[in-house]
Amino acid sequence: MNRQPAIHRASDPRRRAEIIWRAARRALRDWQATHGAIWLHLLKTVTAGLLAMGIAMLLDLPQPRIAMTTVFVLMQPLSGMVFAKSVYRIVGTAVGMVAAVVLGAVFIQQPELYIAGMTVWVAACTAAAMRNRHFRWYAFVLAGYTAALIGIPLVMQPNDLFLAALGRGAEVAVGILCSGVVSAVIVPRQSGSVLERTLRTRYLDFTSFAARVLSGGLERDAFEGRFAKLVDEIVGFEATRAFSFFEDPTMRSRSQLLARLNGEFMDASARLHALRQLRKRLRWSDASIAPLAPYFSELAALLAQRPSLKESDRAYALRLAQDLESFQRTLPRHVRETRRPLETAPPDTLQDFDTSAELIYRFTAEIARYSRTWASLTQAGLPPEPRVTRYVPRTSWYVVAFTFMRTAVVVAAVGWFWVETDWPSGGLAMIAAALACALTSSAPRATRMAFQMAAGAGCAAVVGYLLMCYVYPNVDGFPLLCAALAPALALGAFFATRPRIAGFGVGFSVFLCLLAGPDNVIAYAPDLLINNGIAVVAAMVVAALAFSVVFPPHMGWLVERMCAALRGQVVLACRGDLSGIGQHFQSGAHDLMHQLRLLLNGRKQAHRRALRWMLVTLEVGHAVIDLRHDAQAAAWLADTDSRWRQALERVLADIARLFEQPDAAQLDRALQAVRTATWIAQEALPHVHHDRERRHDVQRLLSHLHFIRSALIDRDAPLGAHARQARRRRRALRLRLS
Structure with missing residues (x-):
C-alpha cells in the first residue's frame, strides 16, 4: 500500500x-x-539590404543606395514571392532603362518635351499595370518609374544617360541577387507549404459552410459575408499559385492541376449559391421543396463529416468523394420515386421540384470532383495535367483610363512646376510623384497610402539628417556603418509589415535609402538633403490631394462602370465561344468583384449592392452556360421543332441586352423570351416521354430556363425593383385591354 x-x-x-x-x-x-515570422522577415530584410550595399560598394558602383533600395522594395515573407518579384523586376528595369535612353535620344536638351514624353510613359505603364495581377503589375509599374529615376536627373546631360542606365541596371541586379540568396538560405519559408495549408483550410471550411447552407442554418447576411470572403480566397489562391511556380518544382509541375482545382472550387461555390437561392425563393412553396428535404439533410450530413485523428487528408477527401458519388448514383432513382405523387400537382410545382433536384445533383457532382482533385495533389507520380483554360483577370477599361488620367495629371503638374520655377529639387519631386502614383495604383485607399508615404518620407528625411550630421562622420569601417543603419532600416521594414500603416513603412524605407543612403564617397550636404526631403513630401502630398479631390477612386460613375463590367460577364456567357467559357466567366466575375470589394471597403451599402449584382451574375451566367451546353447536346430538339433554335437565340440575346442595360422593359422582354422557350420545350416533352435520354434532355433544359426565370424575378436581387415595375406594367396593360 x-x-x-x-x-x-x-x-x-x-x-x-x-x-x-x-x-x-x-x-x-x-x-x-505570428511574431516569429515578423522578426525573421526583419532579420532577412536588413541582412539583405546591408549585404547589397556592401557588395555595391565593393564593386565601386555609382550609387550603392539603389541596391539597398531594391532590397526593401523586393523583400517578401515567402521565398516564392521574392523570386517572382525578382523576375518581374528584372524585366521592368530593363524596359525602363531602354525607355529612358530612347526618350533622352529623341528629346535632346529639350526639358519640356522630355517631361511630356516621360509623363505619358509613366502614365501608360501605370495604366497597363492595372490590367495585370500579382507581380506582373510590378513589372509595368517598375518600367514606368525606373525610366523616371534614370532619365530625369540627367535630362540636360544626355551624354551620361547611357552610363547611368548601365549603372542602375548593375545596382538593381545586386539588390535582386542579395534578396534571392538571403530569402532562400536563411530559414526559407516556402510558398508551396503555405499553399498546401491554404488548400486544406479552404476545403474543410467550405465543406462545413456548405453543410450549414444545406441545413438552412445560415442567415442571408452571414451567407453573403462568407461568400464575399470566398471571392478573396479564389483571387488570393491564384496569387499564391503564381508565387509557388517560381520556387517549387513540384508545384510547378502541378500548376495546371492547381488551376483546375481553383476552377472546380469556383464551380462548387456557384452551384451552392444557386441551390441556396432557389431554396430561399421556394420557402412559401412547401409542396415543391418539402419532399426533397431528406436529400438536403443527407447531403449536409455527408459534408459535415470531419477527418478522424488517424486519418490523413487524402484518405478523408477520398472517403468523402466516395460517399458523395454513392449519394449521387442513388439520387435519380430516389427522386423519381419522390416525384410520382407530385405528377398530378400544378406544372409550376413540378418545375420547382425538378429544378431543385437537378441543382442538388449538379452540386453533388461538383463537390465530389473537387474532393478528388484535392486528394490527388498529395499523390506522387501524377502524369502531367493537360492544359486547361487559365484564370483570366478582368479590369474595366474605364478603370485603366481613369488610372492613366490620374497619373498623367499629377506627374505633369509637378513637372510643369519644376520647369516654370527652375526648382533645384524639382527633378526628385517629379520622381516622387511618379513613385506615389505607381505604388498606390492598386491600393484600395490610394489617398491614405499616399499621405502615409509622405509622412514616412518626412520621417526618413529627419532620420537621414541625423545620420548625415551625427552618425556618418563618427563611423569608421563597414561593420560600424551596418550597426548604425540596422535599427533604422529594421524600423521601416517593421512598419511595412503592419497593414494599417504599410504606406508609412514603404515611404520611410525607400526614401531613407534614396535620400540618405551611404555611397562610396559620402557627400555631407544636409541642406541638399533637406531640400530633397521637402520636394519628396510636397510631391506626395500633391498626389494625395489629387487622389482625394480631383480623382477620388470611389466616384459613383466609376463604381457603376465596374458593376457594368461585372454584369458584362453574363453577356460573355450568352455570346462567347463555348470552349472554356465556364472558367473564363467565373474568373472574370470573381476578379471584378474582388476589385469592387477593395474599392468599396468601408462603404457597406454600396458594397452590398455590388455583391448582389455579382451573385445574380453568377446565378444567371452559370445557368445560361449550362443551358447552352445542354442545348448543344440536345441538338435533336431543333430538328424536331423548328421554333426551338430561334426561341433559344432570343433568350440569349434578350438576357444579354438586359444585363447590358437593366430596366423594366428589357426585363419584360427577357422574361417573355424565357416563357416562350419554356412553352416550346414543354410541348416537346410528351412526344419524348418514352425515350428516357431525350426526356432527360428536355427536363434539364426546362430546369435551366425555370431557374433563370426565378433568378430574374427574385425580389431581393438588384433586378427585383425592375421585376415589380414590369408586373405593374403588365397589370396596367391587361386593365386597358379589358
Whole structure:
C-alpha cells in the first residue's frame, strides 16, 4: 500500500515536465507563426539590404543606395514571392532603362518635351499595370518609374544617360541577387507549404459552410459575408499559385492541376449559391421543396463529416468523394420515386421540384470532383495535367483610363512646376510623384497610402539628417556603418509589415535609402538633403490631394462602370465561344468583384449592392452556360421543332441586352423570351416521354430556363425593383385591354 503513493510521486514530476514541454512547443509554434515570422522577415530584410550595399560598394558602383533600395522594395515573407518579384523586376528595369535612353535620344536638351514624353510613359505603364495581377503589375509599374529615376536627373546631360542606365541596371541586379540568396538560405519559408495549408483550410471550411447552407442554418447576411470572403480566397489562391511556380518544382509541375482545382472550387461555390437561392425563393412553396428535404439533410450530413485523428487528408477527401458519388448514383432513382405523387400537382410545382433536384445533383457532382482533385495533389507520380483554360483577370477599361488620367495629371503638374520655377529639387519631386502614383495604383485607399508615404518620407528625411550630421562622420569601417543603419532600416521594414500603416513603412524605407543612403564617397550636404526631403513630401502630398479631390477612386460613375463590367460577364456567357467559357466567366466575375470589394471597403451599402449584382451574375451566367451546353447536346430538339433554335437565340440575346442595360422593359422582354422557350420545350416533352435520354434532355433544359426565370424575378436581387415595375406594367396593360 505504501508503494502506490511512491509511484505516483515518482511519475508526477515526469508528467508535469511532459505537460510543460508540450505547452512550450505549442507556444513556440504559435510564436513562429505570428511574431516569429515578423522578426525573421526583419532579420532577412536588413541582412539583405546591408549585404547589397556592401557588395555595391565593393564593386565601386555609382550609387550603392539603389541596391539597398531594391532590397526593401523586393523583400517578401515567402521565398516564392521574392523570386517572382525578382523576375518581374528584372524585366521592368530593363524596359525602363531602354525607355529612358530612347526618350533622352529623341528629346535632346529639350526639358519640356522630355517631361511630356516621360509623363505619358509613366502614365501608360501605370495604366497597363492595372490590367495585370500579382507581380506582373510590378513589372509595368517598375518600367514606368525606373525610366523616371534614370532619365530625369540627367535630362540636360544626355551624354551620361547611357552610363547611368548601365549603372542602375548593375545596382538593381545586386539588390535582386542579395534578396534571392538571403530569402532562400536563411530559414526559407516556402510558398508551396503555405499553399498546401491554404488548400486544406479552404476545403474543410467550405465543406462545413456548405453543410450549414444545406441545413438552412445560415442567415442571408452571414451567407453573403462568407461568400464575399470566398471571392478573396479564389483571387488570393491564384496569387499564391503564381508565387509557388517560381520556387517549387513540384508545384510547378502541378500548376495546371492547381488551376483546375481553383476552377472546380469556383464551380462548387456557384452551384451552392444557386441551390441556396432557389431554396430561399421556394420557402412559401412547401409542396415543391418539402419532399426533397431528406436529400438536403443527407447531403449536409455527408459534408459535415470531419477527418478522424488517424486519418490523413487524402484518405478523408477520398472517403468523402466516395460517399458523395454513392449519394449521387442513388439520387435519380430516389427522386423519381419522390416525384410520382407530385405528377398530378400544378406544372409550376413540378418545375420547382425538378429544378431543385437537378441543382442538388449538379452540386453533388461538383463537390465530389473537387474532393478528388484535392486528394490527388498529395499523390506522387501524377502524369502531367493537360492544359486547361487559365484564370483570366478582368479590369474595366474605364478603370485603366481613369488610372492613366490620374497619373498623367499629377506627374505633369509637378513637372510643369519644376520647369516654370527652375526648382533645384524639382527633378526628385517629379520622381516622387511618379513613385506615389505607381505604388498606390492598386491600393484600395490610394489617398491614405499616399499621405502615409509622405509622412514616412518626412520621417526618413529627419532620420537621414541625423545620420548625415551625427552618425556618418563618427563611423569608421563597414561593420560600424551596418550597426548604425540596422535599427533604422529594421524600423521601416517593421512598419511595412503592419497593414494599417504599410504606406508609412514603404515611404520611410525607400526614401531613407534614396535620400540618405551611404555611397562610396559620402557627400555631407544636409541642406541638399533637406531640400530633397521637402520636394519628396510636397510631391506626395500633391498626389494625395489629387487622389482625394480631383480623382477620388470611389466616384459613383466609376463604381457603376465596374458593376457594368461585372454584369458584362453574363453577356460573355450568352455570346462567347463555348470552349472554356465556364472558367473564363467565373474568373472574370470573381476578379471584378474582388476589385469592387477593395474599392468599396468601408462603404457597406454600396458594397452590398455590388455583391448582389455579382451573385445574380453568377446565378444567371452559370445557368445560361449550362443551358447552352445542354442545348448543344440536345441538338435533336431543333430538328424536331423548328421554333426551338430561334426561341433559344432570343433568350440569349434578350438576357444579354438586359444585363447590358437593366430596366423594366428589357426585363419584360427577357422574361417573355424565357416563357416562350419554356412553352416550346414543354410541348416537346410528351412526344419524348418514352425515350428516357431525350426526356432527360428536355427536363434539364426546362430546369435551366425555370431557374433563370426565378433568378430574374427574385425580389431581393438588384433586378427585383425592375421585376415589380414590369408586373405593374403588365397589370396596367391587361386593365386597358379589358
